Amino acid sequence: MQTTGNTITALVLALGACLAMPVQAGWFDQAAPLVVTVDRAYIDVYSGPGRGYPIFHALEKGEQITLLKSRTQWIKVQTENGTEGWVKREAMLATLDATGQTPDFSDASRADSVAGSFEVGAGFGDFGGADSTTLTLGYRFTQHLTIEARYAQQAGKFSDSEIIAGGLTHQPFPDWRVSPYIGLGAGRIKIHPSATLVDTVDREDSVLQASLGTYVYLSRRFFMRLDYTNHYLLTTRENNDEVNEWRVGFNVFF
Incomplete structure (x- = not known):
């Protein structure tokens, strides 16, 4: 679909722009040392x-x-x-x-104390009208970049599904208490139609993911996570499918 293609293209360009963005200066790299x-x-x-x-x-x-x-x-x-x-x-x-x-060191410590840390979390939301549950495991290898593995299940009226995917998220402003991020990912989705339907054959397709969200830090290593994800399903049928998901969850660094 043209709309989805434009959405993913825009997020790819945004991710590239954020990666090229200079890192926000902290107290330790200002012109006059504290x-x-x-x-x-x-x-x-x-x-x-x-x-x-x-x-x-x-x-x-x-x-x-x-x-x-x-x-x-x-x-x-x-x-x-x-x-x-x-x-x-x-x-x-x-x-x-x-x-x-x-001196207030809380913001600076929030960003650099989690670099080199793993994070694990759970989220719940709406996947195109179906209830969704997502588990994530990530590794933040810099203050700004996290590589992440995701497993999700969706329970709907006409079908259930599960997704296994991996992706990369970028936080341009990791020092902020409410810290936005964007992400790109890819994986596989397996769909299990309801047994009451005529076509009950399970289907497995590739899926591309583009996300916008924010971390809300509740403490230095515990935070709430809100995000919107556009799922673009690459099917073997004539038309590809698109599903939007809203999710809220909690993650912890360790």
Whole structure:
């Protein structure tokens, strides 16, 4: 169908544009690095970004440090005398910025704490008038890109179906609490017509998927997911089929 072809083409172009979009700057890659003052008796400094690295230095209360970069739950810092090391992100809650307030690291941590993480979720919705249930397993290999496997079942009045598919989703603004995304995927759909129909032969076809949706972060690693997916079924009949699906669900990173 021409309408579906235009929809998928537009989403392909949108995905390409988002992939070419510059990454939104965070506090660690701005022109002027953030300088904070320690507001605790001491903060341990590690030689590397992990608990397995040794503690080689301690920051004292009143000492100023410059934040250089972020890696998951760790922040690289530099002291006034040039010593560099890694501090746990949670320890930054014991620092003050130039205004005397604790800096807000929540948005930055939301984006980079899930890079390199798996996510699993379940969603429920409407698949062209049929009730749908979807299970997803994804791997976020960058802040912006997730590769995802999906298994879905649909229960309708005239037929039931199931879909196994894989796809790629892109979040252009992963730091946002309400973070939109677009996705493309492909797989197979197996349709089981109702036994009361004349033609009860099961059918299996290829399916292309184009999605628009948003993550709504409820915590750093738990979120609600809303999306709309256009399914384009490549059938062996004279005309291909098109089914639209609306879905809501919950996912968790681990």
